[in-house]
Amino acid sequence: MAELAFWQTSAFACLIFMMFMYSILDGFDLGLGVLIGFVTENDEEKRTLLSSISPFWDGNEVWLVIAVSTLFAAFPQAYSNLLPSFYLPFLFIIILFICRAISLEFSYSGGDISRTSLLIFSISSFLASSLGILFLAS
Secondary structure, three states: OHHHHHHHHHHHHHHHHHHHHHHHHHHHHHHHHHHHHHHOOOHHHHHHHHHHHOOOOHHHHHHHHHHHHHHHHHOHHHHHHHHHHHHHHHHHHHHHHHHHHHHHHHHOOOOOOOHHHHHHHHHHHHHHHHHHHHHHHO
16 A cells, blocks of 8 residues: 555656646746737847747647646546546637647748737737636636
8 A cells, every 4th residue: 555655646746747847838938928919029029039939839738748647547536536627628728729839830931920820829828828827726
């Protein structure tokens, strides 16, 4: 029984670490996404900000996937009780992450940065971070 407690404690520590890493790394991306439409004046500044997150912004959501997988593997009873009640917020957050990815890709498609794609990027970043905060607060 002591081995089970050790592995569950280790898995819980890993879950805490994964959520901490996601909060730090993706918080930078979401914050930049919210502010990019307001703090930049020209396309060069926008490209500089976007290029600062472009090498790693998409990989930050992997922390969430690994955390949910760890929750499923280590605590299946908690997973089965917790996740069905959060399917709708998860669905909305996933849709917002998809909107962020599509708008970021479309912002690079033309010569100039598209205002519409940056607006969608900013709105979806704001809504994803807001839903994340509401999700964690509940």
